Amino acid sequence: MGKCFALVDCNNFYVSCERVFDPSLINKPVVVLSNNDGCIISRSNEAKLLNIPMGAPLHLYKNIIDSNKVKVYSSNYPLYGDMSNRVMNSLMELSYELEIYSIDEAFLKINKQDHSGIEHDILRMRKNILMWTGIPVSIGLGPTKTLAKIANSIAKKSQSGVFNLDTEDKQNRILKNINVEDIWGISRRWGSKLRMIGIGTALELRNASANRIRQYLGVVMQRIVYELRGISCLDLDKILPKKNIMCSRSFGNPVNSKITIKDFITEYAIRATEKVRNQNSRAQGIYVFLQTNRFKKDKQYNNGIMFGLNFPCCDTSIIIKLALKAIDQIYQSGYSYHKAGIMMLDLIPSDIHQKDLFQKNNYLLSDQRMAVIDFLNNKFGSGIITHGKVKRKDRNKWKSKSFYLSPRYTTQWDELPQVS
DNA sequence: TCTGGGGTCCTAGGACCC
């Protein structure tokens, strides 16, 4: 018997997190918004039934929301991140190989020779996750990741929350009803290309000539064909450190002052560098960008600049200086800015030291300083130790909107301890 | 009035090298 993959997907994850801490939301239509309260990015089943689409701008659905008393929440990432960790930890219970694919999804690889007990184990795991974390999950099983993904979409609609797409019989039956656009890795563009050559369903794609598909659409699509046939081409991805790390946000209100933009970019630089240190990396370059609002008819301006670093770096104060220099170079007065961001580029492991002894010593001091800051922020709440540049004054005026924010139930201190 | 914030991989083409 071959491999078996499982895809575990938290049902309506952000909504489910809110429901854990406010059970009155159960069985009611609920939506969670993107940063800045712009779009709807998570919907309860009840909200889906009201035909509120994924990614819909909130303002276009105000009427439906009001008339159906849909509960609306701003996104609360500290809460969702913490709940995600709890779910992922629960998944380790069965000691299958695990790949955390996103905040609300994970693949498992089951290497047992005998697959007969799997469904039972998986059903029990699902029950435990619900009991331990309060989050309902759906689990799809299949001989490849792509088939496990499809199985998951069936599991979501099933009573048990688990579906195994193991036999050819089931595969024939299910794939016939899956549109190509709904296959993992295929979206609108590729979908319409496939339709142009008469392939509209997963079954038709599975039965197509792999070589012809490769010629026409490349290796990625060819792999999908094999995956649909049950020949595994995509293994679990090891949790590799990220190669780039970004921090960007749109502002709550248009900004035209350079000072304010610098305040924001400073914040983003602090966050981004923190994330880089968190995965024990250093950046070899940064990219800073600034944008006006493309949905408005205002004068548009959109620019970014890249700086290489002389040596790999994860020191916040150095990155801040560079990011501010970048703003000096790309900022143009006379525009209403809407969004800015910083990307940390070409990350490499921090233990790759430069040979130069002098540099190494520099790292030591900087690394110690950063470690202290990270430790205190971690222990006493993010932002308790910060860098002199961040000005709190007037900040709320441009801060991302989140009118509907729930408490950070699992991570917030009621009172911050005093640090002198 | 109001439209998210992250990431990945692959390919084609140019520069450069022997």
Place this chain on the structure above:
DNA sequence: TCTGGGGTCCTAGGACCC
């Protein structure tokens, strides 16, 4: 007069994911 062929690295852009 003749003006190869193959390899690697880098970058920009396109496609996808949640």
